Amino acid sequence: MKQDSEERCQVQSNGGSRTLRSFVIFIILLILFLCYCIPTYENSESWMPKVGKFPPETLINKTTNISLTTVSAGTSAKPWKPPEPYYVAYPNRYNFIINEPQKCQKENVFVMLIIPVAPSNTAAREAIRSTWGSERLVGDKIVSLLFLLGLPTSQDSEKLQEDLLQESEKYHDLLQSDFWDSYYNLTIKTIVMLEWLSANCQNASYAMKVDSDIFLNVKNLVNLLLSSPKQNYMSGLVARRAMVLRNPHSKWYLPQTVYAPAQYPPYALGLGYVFSLDLTVKLVEAAQHVKPVYIEDVFLGLCMKHLGIDLTDPPDGSLFNVFPVDYNRCRYSKLIATTTRSLTNQVEFWRNLQTPGPYC
Incomplete structure (x- = not known):
């Protein structure tokens, strides 16, 4: 009897051990299964609508008086990539974390130059400040300038953000909004520009978007605008009957599923286009109804078509x-x-x- 009891206890002990081991193995396999099958938060479907900007808990208030540590805490995320080809996170609410809201009013601006530029491209900003960006008065017309940036996506984003805040304190010519600064987000950058102009610069007559690799003759720009319409006016190098590129290897490829027509409506090439300030409110409204594409100048052309407003060809090609x-x-x-x-x-x-000396 004693032997039977000891054997039964041993069997129960062995059975209990086997049960415990089976339970532990089951838990480990379950954890591995969950890690493999469930996508991470950053790639989940609930994140995709917000992928162009910070999640709400890290948004930063609209202000220029902002501490370095506050911004650094928000810029430690991984470099941004679009969740799917041709995805544009717009319409959406974006906020300025570096702002100059009184720029137009203080300077009584005739034309505001907005230069979209990468946060890390300090060299381009310095080159522009030392050349055509320094031309602030043509006759009695005041020309002002602002650089427009998104959030840095590089590995050293915290240090870069600190540098940007210091640069802003020195020059007061930076605007920065809380979307990831990426080629795929140029449409967001453009609409953010229009939103800022609409809210802060309606006393000016014109604005011009200028790429950072452009040589700009400011005097000739002002002379052109002196005789230009002050309403429903957009001009530049206007592309008409431009074909949509269907080659997947092209930088500007758009599939039919994104944009079905074979031709684009007229649009001003993004190297530099000028527009009357009354258009900003209209374009922002149109942008709520037009399907966004990542080619920013094409998107503005689509918005102009939606408004029924034609672009103006320059007097000289x-x-x-x-x-x-x-x-x-x-x-x-x-x-x-x-x-x-x-x-x-x-x-x-x-x-x-x-x-000094003659030009020709």
Whole structure:
């Protein structure tokens, strides 16, 4: 009997051990299964509608008086990538974390220049400040300038954000909004620009979006605007009957599922386009109804079509140039905008054009 009891206890003990081991193995397998099958928070469907910006708990108030630690805490996320091709997180509410809301009112601006630029591209901002960005008065017309940035996506984003705050304190010419600064977010950047102008710059007559690799002849720009309409006006290098690129290897490829027509409506190429300030409110409203595409200048063309407003061709087709124009003092004295091959070219060409003597 004693032997039977001991054997039964041993069997029960062995059975209990086997049950415990089976339970532990089951728990481990369950954890592994959950880790494998359930996507991470960053890639979950609930995150995708917000992927163009910070999650709500890390949003930063609209202010220029902001501490370095506050912004750094919000910029430690991984570099942003679009969750799917051609995805644009708009309409959405974006907030300014570096702002200059009184810029237009304080300076009584005639034309406001907005230069979208990457947060890390300090060299481009310095080059512009030292050249055509320094031309603030043409006759009695005041020209002002702001650089527009999103959030840095590089690994050293916290240090870069601290540098941007210091740069803002020094120059007071930065606008920064809380979307990830990415090529795929240029449409967001453009609409954020229009929202800012609509809210803060309605006393100005015109604005111009200018790429950071552009040589801009500010005097010729102002002279053009002196005789331009002050309502429903947008001009630049206007593309008409442009074909939609269906080659998947193209930088500007759009599939039919995103945009079905074979041609785009007229639009001003993004190198630099100028518009009357009354358009900002109208374009922001149109943007709520037009399906966004990531090609920002095309998207504005779609908004203009929605509004039923045609673009204005410049009086001379050589005023805006999408391909770099070889420097010639006479030629550069007559154009308004051209792309350049390098920042060095921008600086050298501008300095040469300022030297005394005839242009032609």
